[in-house]
Amino acid sequence: MPNPGTPSRTDYAAAVEGLADRVLGALRGTGDPAVDPAVVASQVDEAPDPKVALAAVRVLGPDVFAPALLAGVPFGPGDARAVAESLRIFPPAPDAAPEAAWRDWTTVRLLARYGGGSPDSTFTDTPEDTLGVREPSPPGGTGGTDSPASPGLSWRDLSLSMAQLSPLALPNVDGPVHETALSRLRDLSRGTARAMLRRDYPTAARLARWLACALHRGAHPDLDTAAVVRHLELHCGGGGRTALDTAVARGLLDRSQPQRPGGPTA
Amino acid sequence: MSTPRTTAAAPVPVGRSAHRVATRALGWLRRHCELGTLPPGTTSDMADPDSIYKPLGETALAASLVLREGLASAQEERTARELLDFAWWELRGGDMLYERQLRYMMMVDPLELYAHFVRAGYRHRRLEALLDHLGGLVTMDAVEQVPNRRLAVANAARLTGLARETDWKRLTDATWLGNTPEPWVIDWMTAYCVTHTVFHITDWGARPGDLPPHLEEYLQLWLPVWLDVWREVQEWDLVTELLIVGSCLREPYADPVLWEELASVQHEDGLMPRDGKEVEGDAAQRFRDHHHPTVVAAVAGTLALSRAAER
Numbered sequence: 001m002p003n004p005g006t007p008s009r010t011d012y013a014a015a016v017e018g019l020a021d022r023v024l025g026a027l028r029g030t031g032d033p034a035v036d037p038a039v040v041a042s043q044v045d046e047a048p049d050p051k052v053a054l055a056a057v058r059v060l061g062p063d064v065f066a067p068a069l070l071a072g073v074p075f076g077p078g079d080a081r082a083v084a085e086s087l088r089i090f091p092p093a094p095d096a097a098p099e100a101a102w103r104d105w106t107t108v109r110l111l112a113r114y115g116g117g118s119p120d121s122t123f124t125d126t127p128e129d130t131l132g133v134r135e136p137s138p139p140g141g142t143g144g145t146d147s148p149a150s151p152g153l154s155w156r157d158l159s160l161s162m163a164q165l166s167p168l169a170l171p172n173v174d175g176p177v178h179e180t181a182l183s184r185l186r187d188l189s190r191g192t193a194r195a196m197l198r199r200d201y202p203t204a205a206r207l208a209r210w211l212a213c214a215l216h217r218g219a220h221p222d223l224d225t226a227a228v229v230r231h232l233e234l235h236c237g238g239g240g241r242t243a244l245d246t247a248v249a250r251g252l253l254d255r256s257q258p259q260r261p262g263g264p265t266a
Numbered sequence: 267m268s269t270p271r272t273t274a275a276a277p278v279p280v281g282r283s284a285h286r287v288a289t290r291a292l293g294w295l296r297r298h299c300e301l302g303t304l305p306p307g308t309t310s311d312m313a314d315p316d317s318i319y320k321p322l323g324e325t326a327l328a329a330s331l332v333l334r335e336g337l338a339s340a341q342e343e344r345t346a347r348e349l350l351d352f353a354w355w356e357l358r359g360g361d362m363l364y365e366r367q368l369r370y371m372m373m374v375d376p377l378e379l380y381a382h383f384v385r386a387g388y389r390h391r392r393l394e395a396l397l398d399h400l401g402g403l404v405t406m407d408a409v410e411q412v413p414n415r416r417l418a419v420a421n422a423a424r425l426t427g428l429a430r431e432t433d434w435k436r437l438t439d440a441t442w443l444g445n446t447p448e449p450w451v452i453d454w455m456t457a458y459c460v461t462h463t464v465f466h467i468t469d470w471g472a473r474p475g476d477l478p479p480h481l482e483e484y485l486q487l488w489l490p491v492w493l494d495v496w497r498e499v500q501e502w503d504l505v506t507e508l509l510i511v512g513s514c515l516r517e518p519y520a521d522p523v524l525w526e527e528l529a530s531v532q533h534e535d536g537l538m539p540r541d542g543k544e545v546e547g548d549a550a551q552r553f554r555d556h557h558h559p560t561v562v563a564a565v566a567g568t569l570a571l572s573r574a575a576e577r
Contacts, residue, residue: 156494190491196450197495222487227448 007052015056019043020240026067027247040064041078057086061103062167063244065110069170070251080115092133099164101136102177106168108133158184159191159207166206166245169213171252181210182219189222202238205245212252215259226253281574283525287532288567289342291560294536295325296345299352301553310366321557322353323379328564330385331470335572350386360390367396372409374419381422401430413440414459417466438467443481449488457492461507468514471569475516482516489519497524500542502531503559506566513569520570538563
């Protein structure tokens with residue numbers, strides 16, 4: 001019999017969706033900055049069980065910085081404290097999958113940017129305080145075939161891995177995973193088409209972020225990315241996280257040169 | 267990755283899987299061809315041309331390609347020749363095609379069926395005279411057809427040696443594939459249109475160079491995705507047709523793992539199931555339901571073997 005005092009899976013899932021909705025609101029500018037100045041901090045402070053809310057912060061990872069990176073929404077000291085606290089309460093597992101390790105590493109680096117240094121500081125320095133998060137081995141490097149996006153991965157496996165890495169697909173965030181996304185754009189286009197055909201819109205939205213991210217960096221995906229994103233927007237399925245992934249993709253697209261629709265490999 | 271990867275055994279080479287699929291399918295077609303006999307007294311006015319008449323043409327297609335590719339054993343060649351003789355006999359040596367074309371001038375199936383026999387050396391002079399005459403009529407260019415059907419007619423006319431002018435580019439540009447559309451919008455029926463567009467442009471893999479480069483590029487990119495999606499839902503008939511498309515490309519696409527899977531899906535007696543549903547019924551029912559995918563399997567295996575042998 002479940003203990004009434006212990007949060008259930010449903011509570012955690014609801015907290016993740018709730019935070020995703022709030023981040024989405026901030027990204028779209030529908031939140032009221034006067035009332036809701038600190039998205040992450042408020043979500044944690046107002047939660048009936050702050051621990052559950054902090055777990056949601058861990059799940060969203062780098063995405064809690066999306067409004068700051070895409071829309072210039074302030075990321076305050078309270079937000080930074082909440083993110084740091086989430087990493088202390090839920091430290092990364094030493095045997096975490098490479099995708100989780102990359103998400104954590106990116107969160108820590110963004111935290112260093114928005115917590116300590118100036119928001120304009122470059123994103124290549126290793127933060128001094130990594131909160132116990134280790135720097136993952138580069139994708140396709142010495143980590144062998146278990147590294148995300150290693151060269152030997154088929155387009156399908158690569159796409160599944162990169163979908164899990166989609167919170168890294170943000171503007172002004174760079175690293176080896178982004179290099180992989182650019183060098184294997186063709187395979188990510190295939191993965192996106194596959195997800196769309198399977199009506200797996202959550203995966204499609206995650207991969208569409210990488211295509212939009214590539215466009216943002218001046219590359220040319222093999223799919224008409226704007227058409228994919230528009231279709232996902234109209235579909236509106238998949239819950240708060242998919243809506244957030246779609247909105248990030250839209251944000252990246254709106255900050256890119258328009259892609260010529262159609263063409264040989266539409 | 268979160269899930270550990272196991273090192274699977276190396277897949278069987280494509281050529282071996284393809285040969286197995288083709289040989290077994292051809293054997294099944296030969297052993298069951300008597301189930302595809304036109305009822306006595308059938309005339310060109312047949313009420314249901316799809317039940318026996320068109321399958322005769324499909325059998326002839328598979329057998330003619332086995333002979334064309336020239337890689338079959340003496341036994342398989344004999345089987346292919348027997349299947350062609352059987353189908354030609356059923357069509358009364360081509361008279362049935364002639365009568366049907368004379369009665370129904372706008373129908374394109376007599377020419378399409380005839381072309382498969384021409385490929386294997388059969389001829390019917392009066393039918394060719396009739397086709398020549400009809401080809402000169404304004405109506406031939408004005409028939410209301412889906413675009414890939416026009417390509418089917420053009421390829422059949424090319425094989426038969428009819429003096430018709432064909433603007434291949436215009437016909438190709440009118441198809442879904444010719445527009446290289448968003449690959450994630452494709453549906454089941456349109457996927458069949460894509461396969462047939464490629465079959466007719468390349469005459470079932472005989473002219474891979476005739477596929478325009480931008481279509482080659484498009485198919486190299488998206489064919490693996492479509493194969494993956496329809497393999498997952500076990501649409502074996504469509505998967506096998508898409509594998510034929512892989513053999514029609516300048517740079518053939520053949521995934522050994524998928525070929526091995528297809529060989530394992532095929533029944534020991536050679537029947538290729540249409541999809542993942544249970545194969546049911548008596549021999550006649552099975553023939554009706556699975557004749558088409560088994561023809562497709564014979565064609566796919568024959569062409570994949572041939573392309574693998576080139577390498």
